[in-house]
Amino acid sequence: MATNLLLDKRTPWTAQDWLELPDDGRRYEITAGALLMATPSSPLHQAVTDEIRQLLRPVLPKHLRVQENTGVRLGDNLRIPDLVVLRAEAVWRPGALLAEDVLLVVEVVSPSSAQEDRVAKPAQFARAGVAHYWMVDPADGPCVHVLRLTGTVYERSHLGRGEDVLALREPVEVRFTPASLLPPAP
Template sequence: MAGGWTTDDLDAFPEDGYRRELLDGVLMTSPSPTNIHQIIAGRLMVALEESCPDDLQVTQGVEIRVSKRRSFIPDVLVTTGTQRRTSKYEPHEVMLAVEIVSDGSQTMDRITKPALYAQAGIPYYWRIETDKVIVVHTQKIDLTDEIYQPTGQFADVVKIDEPWPISSLVSRLTPRHYRAG
């Protein structure tokens, strides 16, 4: 598309199950996630919901409109927008964005998205690796430099104080009969 894609173009697409994101006007589509990916996302939502403060909402796969030419869909997110029904959030409404790394998303989830989420001011970013075992990497934004700083790496128990006190066994996120790879 001449001049690049915009969020207006995204709105014109049919609801057909494809995940469409924008990176500086470049349209990116990704295939449906695997069952393992979705089980981890669902279990993470339940684990976060159990301790989540009432003024926050846990959801998954909802778009963040960063700008007219940037739009991302985190696997799981925690937002401040609890009073309305929406299919998209502004970055200031997102407290935590979580990406579950898969074979086709390694560079986006490890490098690109964290850099751009931090630049957009999203306070917390978690990355879940699924290579050999499930490992949750937690990060908090350094507002001065607009980058995330690591706050923990958890393979047994996710135990952190921010964005609220969370203590959850990683085994609760792990699908039954899980085989990495």
């Protein structure tokens, strides 16, 4: 009888353990030695994520890519942000991305993961050296917090709500309003 790794694991989880998990269609993350299973995204969350991907794709230079739900190794932690902008050559490496391959992490804040998206994840990505982090909150206007790495912590470089125009130069040049990230209302 085969043992169930998920039930029998008694020591802290590592990013290496994540690489050995079976592909069962679920989204798992490792943080502070614990295995987390993400709940499915809401249709609004998925629509906002898709709008951001569509916004970024045409402005990226050829040496960069935007990907959704890609694992990023942060020491012994492994996180799966909603979107990452990464160096194109990193897509050929097996397993999870390395933090140094990621230029931007985008998290769409969900009520079920708001604490993780606003506090835990940015702290881990900052410690790992990821230069840019966007928090997009569809329920707050919508609101986009644009964070830039200073030392080992993020500082807010821009904040946009609703129809505010965000004109960003880093990590890519892009201009948009937070409201444009929402699908049309019914």
